[in-house]
Amino acid sequence: MEGSVGAGSIDRSEAGTLFADAGLSAKAGLAWMRKAPAFRAGFTRDAAAAAKYLRTGAVFLSRLPPKAKRTRAQQAAAEAIQRNCRNLRERFLARHAATVYRKLTRNLEKFLRVDELAYAAAKLVPGLTPTREEVEAESRRVQSEKDGVEIDQGIFLAQVLAVPEIGMHLCEAMLRPRHEAVARVKEFIERGVADLGPARVERQGKAAVVTLRNPRYLNAEDEGTLDETEIAVDIALLDPLSEICVFRGDVVDHPKYRGRRIFCAGINLTHLYRGKISYLWYIRRDMGIVNKMMRGLSLTDSQGADEIYGGTREKPWIAEVDAFAIGGGCQYLLAMDYVVAGSDAYMTLPARKEGIIPGAANLRLPRFVGDRIARQAILMGRRLDCDTPEGRMICDLIVPPAETERAVARVVEEFTGSGVVSAAGNRRALRVGEEPLDLFRRYMAVYCREQAYCHFSPALIANLERHWNAAQRKI
Numbered sequence: 001m002e003g004s005v006g007a008g009s010i011d012r013s014e015a016g017t018l019f020a021d022a023g024l025s026a027k028a029g030l031a032w033m034r035k036a037p038a039f040r041a042g043f044t045r046d047a048a049a050a051a052k053y054l055r056t057g058a059v060f061l062s063r064l065p066p067k068a069k070r071t072r073a074q075q076a077a078a079e080a081i082q083r084n085c086r087n088l089r090e091r092f093l094a095r096h097a098a099t100v101y102r103k104l105t106r107n108l109e110k111f112l113r114v115d116e117l118a119y120a121a122a123k124l125v126p127g128l129t130p131t132r133e134e135v136e137a138e139s140r141r142v143q144s145e146k147d148g149v150e151i152d153q154g155i156f157l158a159q160v161l162a163v164p165e166i167g168m169h170l171c172e173a174m175l176r177p178r179h180e181a182v183a184r185v186k187e188f189i190e191r192g193v194a195d196l197g198p199a200r201v202e203r204q205g206k207a208a209v210v211t212l213r214n215p216r217y218l219n220a221e222d223e224g225t226l227d228e229t230e231i232a233v234d235i236a237l238l239d240p241l242s243e244i245c246v247f248r249g250d251v252v253d254h255p256k257y258r259g260r261r262i263f264c265a266g267i268n269l270t271h272l273y274r275g276k277i278s279y280l281w282y283i284r285r286d287m288g289i290v291n292k293m294m295r296g297l298s299l300t301d302s303q304g305a306d307e308i309y310g311g312t313r314e315k316p317w318i319a320e321v322d323a324f325a326i327g328g329g330c331q332y333l334l335a336m337d338y339v340v341a342g343s344d345a346y347m348t349l350p351a352r353k354e355g356i357i358p359g360a361a362n363l364r365l366p367r368f369v370g371d372r373i374a375r376q377a378i379l380m381g382r383r384l385d386c387d388t389p390e391g392r393m394i395c396d397l398i399v400p401p402a403e404t405e406r407a408v409a410r411v412v413e414e415f416t417g418s419g420v421v422s423a424a425g426n427r428r429a430l431r432v433g434e435e436p437l438d439l440f441r442r443y444m445a446v447y448c449r450e451q452a453y454c455h456f457s458p459a460l461i462a463n464l465e466r467h468w469n470a471a472q473r474k475i
Contacts (some may be wrong), residue, residue: 015080022077024060032056033084039092043099047125050092054127054161057085061147068145078147081087086155089128093159093460100124101166108166111173114283117160118153124229129156140316143275144461152278156451158415161445164438171441172305175298175312180227181234185371188235195230200250204409206416207318208236209246212264217382218257219249221328222268226281230289237297237313243416246294246408247332248320257323261404263345269354272460272469279455285328286359291440293317294335295431296424305362306437307428314424320408321345321386321395327358333394335362337427338415340408341386342401347394348384349377353467355460357451367434369393 033057036353040135047310060081064074073145093100104120105112111390112120122129130149132445138146188194192203200211210232221229249263271277296314298305305311319325321341330347333339349365351358358378365374369390376382376462399407415423431437454460464470 018077018080019060020074022064022071023074024063024077032034032060032191033101036084036088039095043096046092046096047261050088050128051088052124053088054085057081058127058307066141067147068141068147076149079306081358082147082151085127088158089152091393092125092128095158095383097159098166100128100165101160101163101170105169108187111169111176113173114157114170114287115280117170117173118156120281121156129153139275139278141199143456144458146275146456146463148456150451151456152167153279154448156283158445158449158452161441161448164441167441167445168304168306171291171437171444172298173288174284175295175305177225177238177297178231178301181231181238184231185235185238188239189241192241194232194235196232197350198225199232203239203242204246205247206243206305207412208239208242208244209248210236211248211250213250214268215250215252215254217253217268217270218252218265219262219329220265220268220343222271223276223278223281226246226285226289230292231286233289233292234297237292237315242315244316244318244412245293246318246320246412248408249322249329250428257336261320263319263321263323263325263331264329266350267354267356268331268343269464269468269470270473270475272354273464273468273473277455279452282359282451282455283444286298287444288330290331290335290359291465293332294435295437296427306434310425310428312424312428314427316423316427318408318411318415320404321347321402322401324348326350327354330394330475331359331361331364338397338411339340339395340393340397340399340404340411341391342404343398344384344401344432346383347386347391348381350467351378352381352424353463355457355463356454357447360440360443360447362441362447363435368475 015029015033016026017046020026026142035053037053039046061078064078065068069093100121101106118129119132122131129152134149138149160170186193194201198213202209212225212229214225229295249260249261252262290433296312298311314335314448318338320342321335321339323345323346325333326352330349349358349361362378365377373390377384384391386396399408
């Protein structure tokens with residue numbers, strides 16, 4: 001069935017010229033546009049029609065040179081074709097997102113992480129999301145030369161999360177412990193330490209201490225730290241011999257900070273500029289590591305990762321903030337139960353200078369510092385020094401820089417001295433009023449789409465070159 005093309009699509013009156021100027025067949029382009037399906041049939045027919053239409057759009061794109069070698073006319077045509085295809089994906093998913101998800105999860109019996117889900121969707125409805133091969137091909141290019149095929153993953157995840165039942169199911173899937181962590185728990189119980197390279201978890205008394213280790217980049221986060229950090233967090237939460245968790249950065253060897261711990265420098269901007277950060281990195285991080293700190297783990301025998309059912313394995317988290325908590329580092333603090341910071345430490349959310357959305361900070365920061373300061377921090381790059389009235393709205397204890405580790409040990413003792421039996425219950429009770437899982441789901445539905453477009457925006461490249469001198473930095 002045929003229908004009109006929605007907002008953001010190619011204007012038919014201009015399509016012929018657009019295709020012709022790019023060296024494509026104007027007649028074929030117009031014919032393609034007229035065949036845009038309206039999605040009024042059942043799933044099978046609509047999926048076949050969508051796949052056929054998207055396949056033709058992909059053929060047009062394949063006839064254009066790579067992005068770095070296109071003329072202005074060719075790039076304009078590429079962007080218009082992509083908009084048309086993305087508009088169609090939005091319309092298809094608005095009608096069939098729940099059906100796609102149920103088919104991929106065997107009617108909610110199977111739990112798939114966001115990356116598994118996105119790539120499975122590419123097989124179920126070809127063209128709906130990019131294949132692994134398509135994403136890997138783009139990963140070999142610098143960020144400015146990518147076509148942004150991963151935006152389609154953002155569209156898909158946004159539509160899935162927008163549907164309450166299946167969106168909650170996906171949130172629970174991302175709160176389940178990773179298989180790698182489950183496999184190493186027994187070893188950790190016996191040895192009290194698990195060295196994962198970029199992350200390390202060690203039992204110190206009643207605390208499981210997770211250390212982020214990327215010293216060359218001041219403990220910034222990237223594709224090389226993500227999986228290992230999440231596994232370390234899972235192990236810390238699964239360990240039956242510890243009662244509380246600590247998160248900190250490792251000692252670095254940078255000349256300016258040599259011998260000091262650095263909490264976290266946020267996302268690795270050099271890797272981002274060079275195209276080494278995937279779009280799904282953001283989603284895996286915020287629905288995985290950070291949300292697990294916030295909510296705990298959903299175990300296979302639980303009734304659900306929701307405050308109503310109490311279906312989580314969780315512990316209080318303490319952060320040890322040395323020097324600074326930039327970007328993602330600051331985002332971690334908003335999921336913590338207690339923050340110890342050095343008096344010289346500071347926090348920033350430089351989203352404006354980076355051109356991306358700072359994880360769930362837009363949802364959480366206003367609870368700490370109020371709406372005005374949150375907007376100043378996120379939209380205007382306001383720095384929050386830990387040892388200020390505003391900083392103390394996030395940080396619980398300020399100590400001299402050399403005293404943070406000892407101070408954390410004292411706080412651990414205070415938390416665990418009389419047991420932490422009620423900690424999980426109190427955390428759940430607090431979340432009911434602050435951020436129930438369904439609120440997080442709705443936030444992530446917006447975040448998944450918006451972050452996808454931000455990640456591939458020309459403004460991101462311009463910002464990194466202007467504020468980070470990214471073109472001159474080496475990986």
